[in-house]
Amino acid sequence: MEKMDVNIIELLEYLQDLVENSAKVPITGKVVLDKKEVIDVIEQIVHYLPDQFKKAQWVVNERERILQEANVELETARKETAELMRKNIENHDYVKEAKVRSQEIIAQAQREAKSIRLGARDYADEILSDLDKQVEIKKEALMNELKASVETFAQGLDGTLQNIGGTIKENIKELRSMK
Structure with missing residues (x-):
């Protein structure tokens, strides 16, 4: 998982460097990018993201499978x-023992289901939070670079x-002084 985040x-x-180091269009502040190269990088990012979501989906599916198994075991225990x-209605100890055992199975299944549900939620939350932080950091850095570039261009x-204004004023002064 860590390798894919990296x-x-x-x-x-790389995409940020590509934008920062591309040829600049004078006056507009825009840059010229190699469309194929940018699309290739975006496709690679899109390729990696589904793996993260697949892992989260696997955790959810695994939780569902365990819950189903627990429900089957619960139903089997009930039967x-x-x-x-x-068979042993007149034997009070068996009935009491069966109730205790079924309650233990139900409690265990509920604990396992809750643990899996919380684990899946926490895992998905962690992945999405990390991704959100990384995107926010990159966005902020890109915006700062963009602001600095625009400010430098404006100056x-x-x-x-x-x-140019000084030259024009000098030319006007020179024209007025001609006789």
Whole structure:
């Protein structure tokens, strides 16, 4: 499981590097990306994510299977208890023992079902929380880089426009001084 998390993170970092290091389109702040390469990275990420969800689904399916087995065992125990009660109705100790045994089986099945249900929920929650944190971290880093790039571009553009404005003013002054 940990290896797949690393692969997804590495792919997201690669995608971020690809965006950061791509050729920039002047003035617009946009970049030119290799569509095939970006789609390939996205497909790899999409390929890895289902494995995480498959693992969570397996845990849920396994829980359901164990619950079904516990229900079958419970039903078998109930039938055995009913048969035992019919055969030995006059023997009070057998009836009492059967009730205790059936209650133990029910309690055990309920404990196992609860444990499996909580384990599956916690596992799925942990995977999704980790994925959410990683996406949030990468988004924040990407936004900071984007803000820094836009700010740098805006400062450069402002300086260029001020130089152009100064040149135009000088030209106007020179034209007015001509006689």
